Amino acid sequence: MRDLFAFIYRFRAFLLFVLLEILCVYMVVRYNTYQGAAFFNSASTYVGRVLEVQSSVTDYFRLASVNSILARENAALREQVLRQHLEEQADSTAELSGMLYAASDSMMASPYILHASRVINNSIRRTNNYLTLSIGSADGIKPGMGVIASTGAVGRIKTVSAHYATVTSLLHSQMxxxxxxxxxxxxxxxxxxxxxxxxxxxxxxxxxxxxxxxxxxxxxxxxxxxxxxxxxxxxxxxxxxxxxxxxxxxxxxxxxxxxLSYVYVVESPLREERETLENNAGIIPHDQ
CATH class of the missing domain: 2.40.10.350 (Rod shape-determining protein MreC, domain 2)
Structure with a gap:
């Protein structure tokens, strides 16, 4: 407290000058219409710029969550596209065969489920390349599921933990x-x-x-x-x-x-049933 009083006493003239300047500005703005309008217009401009910068900073730190939301929405839309494609195939088959044909209810209801995920690790310059995704068994992911991006095929799930999964990339000698x-x-x-x-x-x-x-x-x-x-x-x-x-x-x-930054893991509800049937029949699976 003593240091504070000493500081005020030392700069008392300057502090008094600043106080009087503030009082003068207030009185000029308060009792003069033109000066008041000019002041508030300028103040609004600077406040707007400060708020704009603040909004930009806030939006930057929210990009991760926004991208995640958009990825989930895109996954839902792509599910609809895949379902529509299946329906078109059914219609085409019916027309070619000349008979009544309808895909099974189970296939039409849920042909594929897409799980959006962020790519947290990726290699492209090795002989055998892999990706790591921020999604795992807690989200229903299992080994063998396909992985696609917005532009095409990416790879196949290799291993899974509770919250992460590795992917055998298309850039792999055995893929x-x-x-x-x-x-x-x-x-x-x-x-x-x-x-x-x-x-x-x-x-x-x-x-x-x-x-x-x-x-x-x-x-x-x-x-x-x-x-x-x-x-x-x-x-x-x-x-x-x-x-x-x-x-x-x-x-x-x-x-x-x-x-690659975001991908979609493809879940086929009927995949295990089909693979079990083909394995029991001794059918050699097609290339993955």
Whole structure:
């Protein structure tokens, strides 16, 4: 307290000057219309700028939660798209067969469930690449589920803990994706052979087919990992080698693995039933 009084006494002249200045400004603004309007307009401008900066800072720290909400909303919308695609397939089958056909209630009610998740770790330059997701068994995630992004197929769930999951990336030497050329449904297998993370190979396309650069490659739906019609990439080159009975086709992957931030884990409620049936029948599963 003594130091405070000493400070006030030392700067008493300056403090008195500041106090009188404030009093003068108040009186000028209070009793003069023009000066009062100018003051409040200027004050409003500066206050608005301060509030704008404050809002920007607040919004920045809320980006994570906002992105999470948007990802969940996108997952719900994509579920609707997949359901609509299934309905269109049913209608198409009915028209082709000339008979009454309806997909089962269980398939129509819940063909796929999408779980939005943030990518918290990712590699693209190794021989075998993986991702880590901030979602786990507590959210219903199980090994073997497919993972997609807004632009296409990403990989398959490998291991799961309560709150995290690892994903075998499409950029993995052992990862095979059952795919087809969209325009004519010719079946093939997509695999990554290393090197450029933006390209992969489409194998087992026979020579009587006429693939061209620009053709879209999508998942076949024959495996239980990915729904049918998820984009994998587009053909970037086609070569016919004399000693092979299949084309050598390079595709440009639709997913930019270097920029992945949010993905969707695909849950198929009927997947286990189908896999159990096929295993019991001794049927060799398609490429995943």
């Amino acid at each position: 095979l994706v059952s795919a087809k050329i969209k325009k004519d449904n010719t079946m093939g297998t997509v695999k990554w052979t290393g090197g450029d993370y933006r390209t992969a190979l489409l194998d087992y396309i026979p020579l009587h087919v006429k693939p061209v650069v620009g053709d879209t490659i999508v998942t076949s739906g024959f495996a239980t990992v990915f729904p049918e019609g998820i984009v994998v990439g587009t053909i970037s080159s086609v070569e016919q080698e004399p000693d092979r009975s299949f084309y050598t086709i390079e595709i440009a992957l639709s997913v930019d693995f270097a920029q």
